[in-house]
Amino acid sequence: MKSSLRVFLISILILFSTRGFSQETQPSDTSYWQKGLKGTLTFTQVSLSNWAAGGLNSIALNSFVNMYLHHNKDRISWESNLDLSYGVIDQEGESLRKTDDKIQLLSKFGYQISASNNKLYWSSGLDFKTQWARGFDFPNDSVSISHFLAPGYIILTTGLEYKPSKTFQLLFSPVTGKITIVNNQRLANAGAFGVDAAVLDGNGNIITPGKKSRSELGTFINANFKKDIMENVNLESRAQFFTNYVEDFGTIDVNWEVIILMKINEYLTATLSTHLIFDKDVRFERTDDTGTIIGTEPRVQFKEIFGIGLSFSL
Numbered sequence: 001m002k003s004s005l006r007v008f009l010i011s012i013l014i015l016f017s018t019r020g021f022s023q024e025t026q027p028s029d030t031s032y033w034q035k036g037l038k039g040t041l042t043f044t045q046v047s048l049s050n051w052a053a054g055g056l057n058s059i060a061l062n063s064f065v066n067m068y069l070h071h072n073k074d075r076i077s078w079e080s081n082l083d084l085s086y087g088v089i090d091q092e093g094e095s096l097r098k099t100d101d102k103i104q105l106l107s108k109f110g111y112q113i114s115a116s117n118n119k120l121y122w123s124s125g126l127d128f129k130t131q132w133a134r135g136f137d138f139p140n141d142s143v144s145i146s147h148f149l150a151p152g153y154i155i156l157t158t159g160l161e162y163k164p165s166k167t168f169q170l171l172f173s174p175v176t177g178k179i180t181i182v183n184n185q186r187l188a189n190a191g192a193f194g195v196d197a198a199v200l201d202g203n204g205n206i207i208t209p210g211k212k213s214r215s216e217l218g219t220f221i222n223a224n225f226k227k228d229i230m231e232n233v234n235l236e237s238r239a240q241f242f243t244n245y246v247e248d249f250g251t252i253d254v255n256w257e258v259i260i261l262m263k264i265n266e267y268l269t270a271t272l273s274t275h276l277i278f279d280k281d282v283r284f285e286r287t288d289d290t291g292t293i294i295g296t297e298p299r300v301q302f303k304e305i306f307g308i309g310l311s312f313s314l
Contacts, residue, residue, distance in 0.1 A: 194281025
């Protein structure tokens with residue numbers, strides 16, 4: 001990637017992230033709305049000169065922004081959250097690579113079932129996930145393995161939600177629609193992310209292109225936990241579980257995120273985040289002892305990000 005493009009990208013990240021640092025607006029006594037915006041920006045640089053132990057010069061930047069809008073009045077609640085994150089690393093001798101990439105929108109409407117019980121709600125919601133930029137299976141940087149909306153996921157839920165406290169929520173949706181989008185024909189032809197692959201003739205020519213979407217019907221469980229576990233330390237955990245009624249019922253897709261925010265002082269914040277995914281439709285090549293590809297299989301995916309960055313309130 002050219003130097004000018006690299007500088008432009010990093011500048012955009014800085015502008016994007018710094019606008020999102022810890023701004024919260026509390027409702028007045030007569031308002032039923034809560035809205036806020038918070039985020040982190042972490043920056044890492046390694047510079048070496050005649051370093052006997054070896055190593056590479058590098059610059060890394062990670063950003064995270066959360067925006068939320070909540071409404072609670074009488075027996076009705078509506079909660080919307082937008083999570084945006086992006087990270088890059090520029091390492092000596094290698095092209096600019098991304099280390100984090102997520103767009104997630106959650107919107108949920110709830111109705112309190114009983115006027116005398118404020119813990120049980122009938123809830124319907126939307127969960128949308130995708131990414132900003134192309135992804136590669138490095139060191140191969142010539143053929144992308146993911147794009148914006150490839151994949152994209154839409155989960156539509158309706159069911160019972162249990163809210164025993166402000167820190168914990170549990171949703172059980174017995175009727176859940178899951179839509180997988182692969183808005184890239186090359187990936188769709190290959191059957192990436194579980195969509196139907198292209199149909200080929202005996203010479204390998206495409207008879208019917210691969211489908212760009214796949215719909216599933218199943219059951220879904222979502223558990224949220226968010227609490228200050230000690231002074232200046234906040235823990236947030238979000239776990240989602242889905243199983244398809246028609247195909248492989250009992251095989252559970254898992255999406256589990258944990259974020260720990262530790263406020264060091266007025267200007268510095270340490271962030272530790274982990275993300276675990278198991279999706280039976282995301283498959284990896286399986287090889288034998290000689291390195292020959294003998295098939296594909298789903299695997300547990302895991303990502304961890306730790307950083308210390310600037311923080312301020314507006």
